[in-house]
Amino acid sequence: MNAVELHNLSKTYPGGKQAVRDVSLSLEPGEVFGFLGPNGAGKTTTVKLLNGMLTPTEGTCRVLGADPAREPEKVHAVSGVVTEHARMYDNLTGMQNLIFYAELFGLPADEAAGRAEALLREMELEEAKDRKLAAWSTGMRQRLSLARALIHGPKILFLDEPTSGLDPESAQNVNRMIREMARNSGITVFLCTHQLRYAQEICTRYGLIEEGQLLASGTLDELRAETFSRITLQIRAGSMPPGMGFRRTGALEYETSIRSEEEIPEIVRRIAAAGGDIYKVEAKQPDLEEIYFALTAPGRERLQ
Numbered sequence: 001m002n003a004v005e006l007h008n009l010s011k012t013y014p015g016g017k018q019a020v021r022d023v024s025l026s027l028e029p030g031e032v033f034g035f036l037g038p039n040g041a042g043k044t045t046t047v048k049l050l051n052g053m054l055t056p057t058e059g060t061c062r063v064l065g066a067d068p069a070r071e072p073e074k075v076h077a078v079s080g081v082v083t084e085h086a087r088m089y090d091n092l093t094g095m096q097n098l099i100f101y102a103e104l105f106g107l108p109a110d111e112a113a114g115r116a117e118a119l120l121r122e123m124e125l126e127e128a129k130d131r132k133l134a135a136w137s138t139g140m141r142q143r144l145s146l147a148r149a150l151i152h153g154p155k156i157l158f159l160d161e162p163t164s165g166l167d168p169e170s171a172q173n174v175n176r177m178i179r180e181m182a183r184n185s186g187i188t189v190f191l192c193t194h195q196l197r198y199a200q201e202i203c204t205r206y207g208l209i210e211e212g213q214l215l216a217s218g219t220l221d222e223l224r225a226e227t228f229s230r231i232t233l234q235i236r237a238g239s240m241p242p243g244m245g246f247r248r249t250g251a252l253e254y255e256t257s258i259r260s261e262e263e264i265p266e267i268v269r270r271i272a273a274a275g276g277d278i279y280k281v282e283a284k285q286p287d288l289e290e291i292y293f294a295l296t297a298p299g300r301e302r303l304q
């Protein structure tokens, strides 16, 4: 069974804004899926549809086989959600907040306390756990929000901009925790983010959405193949014999574009045979950021 499934999913808000247009995709268990797209693309709307906070206008979605619109309690039992702004109880301590949510999910009191303790430790919130949330910083709240989403041992985690509003250090902390959890627990992660470098570090697959439409989905290699047909070959050489087809990009730097890495050995042999001294050879594949800009509107405009 797929962890998450969207079939021709569309959502038009009252008032007429069509935020999601005919999106189909599926996630296998254990995937860390990066859902990327500019502001207003429809990412949050999709997460809300997957959590039963909104109902589709057309099409369907499923979370581990359950329909969030019809069986929200089944979906909530197997999933956790972290939204941009963590809302919890300011007049309760960190520990009390977690126990409250654990008991909502029906965990017995001693198990709730045990899980809360363990998660507070994992999220490095042990010191603050008995202080009321009113005194917590945004970064601490965001980490607690992640702990809350994990309190009932979900199989799927929806993360909508989990580091929004955090300073670089807190963002890095939250990112590290998500990465460790994704690697160690086998949980399926559906991550909406604008942090493309970070997404490239942790995601196994991506979907790019713009104006409600899914532009592309796949692994980094699949997206590369779809967007860029060529690889940049960079060579550092004492001298470059003429006629090799390289342009000079720095004092000892030369660059050309090739179709596949298989061309490299022959190119290196030809340069060496013609008397060029090679210090370094690097084939540069486009990264997620380049792919994103090639596929989304700002990038398409820039290329025109």
Ligand SMILES: Nc1ncnc2c1ncn2[C@@H]1O[C@H](COP(=O)(O)OP(=O)(O)OP(=O)(O)O)[C@@H](O)[C@H]1O
Pocket: 013, 014, 015, 017, 018, 019, 037, 038, 039, 040, 041, 042, 043, 044, 045, 046
């Ligand atoms: N409750 C609502 N009523 C009407 N329109 C809405 C509502 N919520 C969102 N929209 C509109 O739907 C579109 C998609 O919004 P959504 O919040 O899903 O985008 P997003 O990809 O999450 O953007 P961001 O990266 O800024 O978080 C936007 O045009 C937005 O203005």
Ligand SMILES: [Mg+2]
Pocket: 043, 044, 045, 160
């Ligand atoms: Mg959003």
